[in-house]
Amino acid sequence: MSRDEIREEFKWIIDANGIEDEEAYLTTVRTGRPRLDRQGRKRAWPVFRAFLRGLKKRNLLTFEGAIHQARLAAENGSVPPYTHVLVDEVQDFSLEALRLIRALSPIGQGTPDPLCTVGDGHQRIYRKKIPLSRAGIDIRGRSRRLKVNYRTSEEIRKYAQGILKGLDIDDLDEGITQTTGDHSAFRGTEPMIERCVDEMAEAEAIVAWIETLIEAHGFSSHEICVVPHKDAMVKTLSQKGLSFHVLKINEEDPGPNYAGVRLGSMMRIKGLEFRAIAMACCDPADPMNRLEEADLLSRCERYVAATRAREHLLITLAASRESSNGR
Numbered sequence: 001m002s003r004d005e006i007r008e009e010f011k012w013i014i015d016a017n018g019i020e021d022e023e024a025y026l027t028t029v030r031t032g033r034p035r036l037d038r039q040g041r042k043r044a045w046p047v048f049r050a051f052l053r054g055l056k057k058r059n060l061l062t063f064e065g066a067i068h069q070a071r072l073a074a075e076n077g078s079v080p081p082y083t084h085v086l087v088d089e090v091q092d093f094s095l096e097a098l099r100l101i102r103a104l105s106p107i108g109q110g111t112p113d114p115l116c117t118v119g120d121g122h123q124r125i126y127r128k129k130i131p132l133s134r135a136g137i138d139i140r141g142r143s144r145r146l147k148v149n150y151r152t153s154e155e156i157r158k159y160a161q162g163i164l165k166g167l168d169i170d171d172l173d174e175g176i177t178q179t180t181g182d183h184s185a186f187r188g189t190e191p192m193i194e195r196c197v198d199e200m201a202e203a204e205a206i207v208a209w210i211e212t213l214i215e216a217h218g219f220s221s222h223e224i225c226v227v228p229h230k231d232a233m234v235k236t237l238s239q240k241g242l243s244f245h246v247l248k249i250n251e252e253d254p255g256p257n258y259a260g261v262r263l264g265s266m267m268r269i270k271g272l273e274f275r276a277i278a279m280a281c282c283d284p285a286d287p288m289n290r291l292e293e294a295d296l297l298s299r300c301e302r303y304v305a306a307t308r309a310r311e312h313l314l315i316t317l318a319a320s321r322e323s324s325n326g327r
Helices: 003-015 022-027 038-057 063-075 095-104 154-163 199-217 231-239 296-306
Strands: 085-087 115-117 192-196 224-227 244-246 261-263 274-281 309-318
Touching: 003 038, 022 038, 063 095, 085 095, 095 115, 154 296, 154 309, 192 199, 199 224, 199 231, 199 274, 199 309, 231 244, 231 261, 274 296, 296 309
Parallel strands: 085 115, 192 309, 224 261, 224 274, 244 261, 274 309
Antiparallel strands: none
């Protein structure tokens, strides 16, 4: 295995599954990972063992390692019991995180509705899929699918769904989710598509769109967001005298009291919403220009970005080829 492959194997298999010994590594389920036979894993294990020992010797923990220790503490009774546990965004939890939830929940102790989880496989952008049943959380015959979208217009919802066209999205366990009957609570304008030859042309098109929203539709600048953050966009906004604010990791959006068009990454705006979103995807290498070739996480990431828009959505694509989602 190459160095990069070793890193990926540790991230997705060893760390995320809380593996501490060779036997667990040899027998763990490898959902979403390339095939690696038993002998290949035996050859790789000494590397992981040495790294795990190095972390322990230095009294260090990875993020997943901290979750693992919390799970062990919950299982041995070191954590006060909870009456109810409520979990959101469960589609992005690792197996160890799901096991921690299970350990904290008073399942089987006679408590009514001890655990409630909420998640959406369409919005999985951090993890490979992990069935809840692998962590001892049984949702078969007990789950409900919410069908009404209150955040985005019907037109934006349909466009975003098209980004995932042809993919089977899991229902957070062993089944495939369905979108039949899904609908938004309100209608709006169709998403706009602009084809641009380069990032400067893209920035000019997006800024012109922003000016129209502000001047003709009365939008405040903080209600508009552009993703991903690009230098050309910063330069053009500055030239036009438009304020902007970069959304940083682990920092809250300052809200309406702080003016400025929001700039950030597609992953950063997960959980946020704006009246208008521009997705700057004119780079021919951007997955929006080759959806049929893009991996699941990349398509889900763009689905999430599109669904942050409530009323208006602009997508800039490469001028050299047709968009693979048919728009």
